[in-house]
Amino acid sequence: MNTVPESGGRDQRPPFPLRDGIEFVILAALSLITIFVIIPAETTSGDELGLSPGLVPTVCAAAIGILACAHFLQKLIKRTPVEQSSGPSPLTAICLIGSTIIGILMIRYINWEVGGAILVILVSLSLHERRLLRLAGGAAFVALFLYIVNHLGI
Amino acid sequence: MKYLRTGVISAAIALGLVSFSTTAKAEFPDKPVTVVVGFGAGGGVDTISRAASSALTKSLGQPIVVQNRPGAGGGLAVTALKSEAADGYTIVATTSTTLTFDPHAKDIGFGIDDFEYIAAFGVFPEALVALPSRGWKTFADAIAEARKSGGLTYASTTSIDRVVLAAIAKKEGVKISPVPTKGGAEAVAQTLGGHVDFAYSSGTYYAQAKAGKLSVLAALGDKRVVGFEDAPTLRELGYDASSVNMILFLTPKGLPAAVKAKLVAAFKAAATDKTLLDVLAKRNMGNVVLVGSDIESAVHEQSKQFKAALSSN
Amino acid sequence: MEDILLGFTDAFTPTAIFAVFCGILLGYIVGVLPGLSRPAALAIAVPITYSLSPISAIAFLIGVTKASAAGGATGAIMLNTPGEPSSAATCFDGYPMAQAGQATKALKTALYSSVFGDIISTLVLIALAKPLATFALKMGPLEMTSVMIFALTFIAALSGKSMAKGLIAGIFGIFLATVGLDPESATPRMTFGLIELFDGVPLIASTVGMLAFTEMLVQGEQYLSDKKAGIMNTPLEDKKSDLTWSDIKRITPTAIRSTFVGIAAGIIPGLGPTIGAFLAYAVAKKTAKPGDKYGEGEIKGVAATESADNAVLPASLIPLFAIGLPGSVSAAILVSAFMMHGVIPGPLIFDQYPRLIYGIYVSMIIASLCMLVVGRFGLHFFAKIGSIPVILIVPNVIVLCVVGVYLESHSLFSVYAMIGLGVLGYIMQRFGYSVVTFLIGFVVGPLFELSLRQSIIVSNRHLDEVIDHPIAIVFLMLSLGAAYVFMRRERAPLEDVMK
Numbered sequence: 001m002n003t004v005p006e007s008g009g010r011d012q013r014p015p016f017p018l019r020d021g022i023e024f025v026i027l028a029a030l031s032l033i034t035i036f037v038i039i040p041a042e043t044t045s046g047d048e049l050g051l052s053p054g055l056v057p058t059v060c061a062a063a064i065g066i067l068a069c070a071h072f073l074q075k076l077i078k079r080t081p082v083e084q085s086s087g088p089s090p091l092t093a094i095c096l097i098g099s100t101i102i103g104i105l106m107i108r109y110i111n112w113e114v115g116g117a118i119l120v121i122l123v124s125l126s127l128h129e130r131r132l133l134r135l136a137g138g139a140a141f142v143a144l145f146l147y148i149v150n151h152l153g154i
Numbered sequence: 155m156k157y158l159r160t161g162v163i164s165a166a167i168a169l170g171l172v173s174f175s176t177t178a179k180a181e182f183p184d185k186p187v188t189v190v191v192g193f194g195a196g197g198g199v200d201t202i203s204r205a206a207s208s209a210l211t212k213s214l215g216q217p218i219v220v221q222n223r224p225g226a227g228g229g230l231a232v233t234a235l236k237s238e239a240a241d242g243y244t245i246v247a248t249t250s251t252t253l254t255f256d257p258h259a260k261d262i263g264f265g266i267d268d269f270e271y272i273a274a275f276g277v278f279p280e281a282l283v284a285l286p287s288r289g290w291k292t293f294a295d296a297i298a299e300a301r302k303s304g305g306l307t308y309a310s311t312t313s314i315d316r317v318v319l320a321a322i323a324k325k326e327g328v329k330i331s332p333v334p335t336k337g338g339a340e341a342v343a344q345t346l347g348g349h350v351d352f353a354y355s356s357g358t359y360y361a362q363a364k365a366g367k368l369s370v371l372a373a374l375g376d377k378r379v380v381g382f383e384d385a386p387t388l389r390e391l392g393y394d395a396s397s398v399n400m401i402l403f404l405t406p407k408g409l410p411a412a413v414k415a416k417l418v419a420a421f422k423a424a425a426t427d428k429t430l431l432d433v434l435a436k437r438n439m440g441n442v443v444l445v446g447s448d449i450e451s452a453v454h455e456q457s458k459q460f461k462a463a464l465s466s467n
Numbered sequence: 468m469e470d471i472l473l474g475f476t477d478a479f480t481p482t483a484i485f486a487v488f489c490g491i492l493l494g495y496i497v498g499v500l501p502g503l504s505r506p507a508a509l510a511i512a513v514p515i516t517y518s519l520s521p522i523s524a525i526a527f528l529i530g531v532t533k534a535s536a537a538g539g540a541t542g543a544i545m546l547n548t549p550g551e552p553s554s555a556a557t558c559f560d561g562y563p564m565a566q567a568g569q570a571t572k573a574l575k576t577a578l579y580s581s582v583f584g585d586i587i588s589t590l591v592l593i594a595l596a597k598p599l600a601t602f603a604l605k606m607g608p609l610e611m612t613s614v615m616i617f618a619l620t621f622i623a624a625l626s627g628k629s630m631a632k633g634l635i636a637g638i639f640g641i642f643l644a645t646v647g648l649d650p651e652s653a654t655p656r657m658t659f660g661l662i663e664l665f666d667g668v669p670l671i672a673s674t675v676g677m678l679a680f681t682e683m684l685v686q687g688e689q690y691l692s693d694k695k696a697g698i699m700n701t702p703l704e705d706k707k708s709d710l711t712w713s714d715i716k717r718i719t720p721t722a723i724r725s726t727f728v729g730i731a732a733g734i735i736p737g738l739g740p741t742i743g744a745f746l747a748y749a750v751a752k753k754t755a756k757p758g759d760k761y762g763e764g765e766i767k768g769v770a771a772t773e774s775a776d777n778a779v780l781p782a783s784l785i786p787l788f789a790i791g792l793p794g795s796v797s798a799a800i801l802v803s804a805f806m807m808h809g810v811i812p813g814p815l816i817f818d819q820y821p822r823l824i825y826g827i828y829v830s831m832i833i834a835s836l837c838m839l840v841v842g843r844f845g846l847h848f849f850a851k852i853g854s855i856p857v858i859l860i861v862p863n864v865i866v867l868c869v870v871g872v873y874l875e876s877h878s879l880f881s882v883y884a885m886i887g888l889g890v891l892g893y894i895m896q897r898f899g900y901s902v903v904t905f906l907i908g909f910v911v912g913p914l915f916e917l918s919l920r921q922s923i924i925v926s927n928r929h930l931d932e933v934i935d936h937p938i939a940i941v942f943l944m945l946s947l948g949a950a951y952v953f954m955r956r957e958r959a960p961l962e963d964v965m966k
Contacts, residue, residue: 023898027635034642038657039657042655042656042657042658042659043649043654043655043656043657044652044654044655049651049923049924050651050919050920050921050923050924051651051916051919051920051923053649053651053652053654053656054656056641056642056645056912056916057642057645057656057657060638060639060641060642060645061642063634063638064635064638064639064642067631067634067635067638068631068635070631071629071631071632071635074631090897092684092687092688092691093684093685093687093688093893096683096684096687096861096865097684097886097889097890097893100680100865100869100886101886103865103869104869104879104882104883104886107869107879108879116866116869116870119862119865119866119869120862120863120866123687123861123862123865124858124862126687127687127690127691127857127858127861127862128691128694129858134858138859138862138863141863142862142863142866145866146866146870149870
């Protein structure tokens, strides 16, 4: 769970909201890139009777930029004690995502049964499962499941 | 085992045949043939492809596995087909305009010459419809009204109807504004509710028109719509514009002649299947069946027409 | 009258009843499993029914749809992982209840509310299908635009702690939904030359990625940090809390209100069960009485979302039967089943196939009762899902996410999209951006854009014509009122769904 604990000693002068500042810079940059690079390159305007295809995306991107700015300013003015970002390390999530991607690539290049089994083994390993029997059992179960789905067509 | 298989074919048969398929060189077909439908389950293309598949099972002597790969108006299935082996085991079913229109209108990675055409079943009863209370007998009356009132709006569902009606509006010097909709059902509902002046519909209108809640102004095809023979075709109204949309079965280019002959014969046999004809009739798609070289030439002819229509706009 | 009797007999044939039962069973399984969504399952089931009689086929499919709506709650309550996107709102209160040891109570509430919403909605369908047809036709582009604006104001209601961040997430959803072929000019928009994106970012991939896959990442993290901290992963303990009469009395008004919200969401095309459930939740919260603890395990919250979710399908058949316009994705897939048997839903259906329609009505009631029985007997079986250790759940659910998304389109592209959106959803959650408001924007955004364009065209660029559209004005006023209330109200920190 990624709840950010709202603890942290209430100092006399809360410091600059660095985290919000970085978020703002990233969102504003993405918003500007979208408006000035991506949308012009990826939409074609013709003689529309309704709206130009680029209008809604542009308005959305601009609104995101403005809201991000508003959020940052709000934090800057009403400085609250720093929320310590002591959530769980993102390492686990990265491992899980990596395992899934490798599994999918195996599905892509080998087949569903092998790819599925590899996916399960890697995900289990990421969760510190080290019992060989469990790993093999889980892989075999998924391989069998995928075999059945594959051949019986659900 | 590239795709997860779903299909109407009994699971047991499919399992048995897959595991018993031999490596020995046998005559086509020696394993199940896959028909990839370029639209979602339950639509017109899907229903007819499935009905055709059961007929094909009989004539080919092998099970047919039907898969849906919807997206980009059939374009996704067709794009994927390009990289399939030309062995006759993968056939795509889609609307003919996916091949004859889309490559001219959009930047997509396939053209009409990348494929071989096996058969086409049925023609969508495309038509222009309006509320009877407008008092229009044919589309000519609608044009007269447009001239008088300064312009009409119509519910549009595809780029093709936009091209066709833009050509007409240009010729007549009137304003006909297309109102984009999500599909036939919405287009018909907008018309019934009186929110647009008329609608283009490829078949959804049929029941409402039969019930007398909509009147058919014109047929877009080369022939009048069965059941509404009073409505002229656009050609009869003096426009050099038409849209004939069929359900097309195609394979990658380079199919061995013997395999193609076999498939064409199988589709020809399937075309007389009573169930298939029933399904076509129920969906008001006529009993048009074209196979082999007939469909090859029809497809190329259509493609040329659309190309001309698009470049003139 | 004769047709009604004949319809009755058709619905009571052993085959038809068996079809309903199988549909309910399948639907329950589909509903419980995250990653295999209702539309995907329905789409796969339609061809299977090809050889059945029309009544059995449609009864089977209706069974699948109804039970998957009810089953979706199980995952939401036990795992905080909605089996269906439409049960996402059930997580708000269902999961806290399970955490507090009231799993059985929550599951029973969900089941009974589902059946209640379902039956009421079916009765409304039977009573109103014909008369309401005329009303539905009056909803033109201007009216639909106002309805969409109304739906979008709920982004603000569900924003959580930071209104700005909630809005950013919702607007980002609208933005992402603009990817694909432009609805008006049919030119590609931000597709980067990928034909797979012509129809937009796939919805199933988005919901599975953002809700189910992300949840697996979060669960995995939690599991490891608990393990490191030496906390034994104790399965949610069920204190065998049972539903009491006073509970039922407490939740009945909420269930009734929510059922009608669900019915409205079903009738109005485009809203669908997910928005119906969220709307019902928002309404329930707004009408909260002192002492109601929404977001912390309030039993009324579960009743609200589940009765609304199940009320959507029968109601979405009203515009379908009346004018052939499906009110939800599931109803749209049911159209294909009708068509397969040569029945075209539309104004003619009551004249041409009265026997079939009455048969379907009776089957729908049978399906509701069947759902009650299967759900009641399966309750403890399904509830056991909560005691399966995380180490087994995470890998298998990830596999299901991959397979389910793949089955939807038979393309690995959807799987890549699912992973991409899953990662995005994870990052968004870590930084406090609501995934729920994102999804509302994603679903409603494109409908809003299309209706707006239609309005501009039909009014010939004179949007002030809205003054002549009373229904549109009503919805615009409602939107203004809702926006005012949502902006002003002191936002109780609404728990982020997937936390």
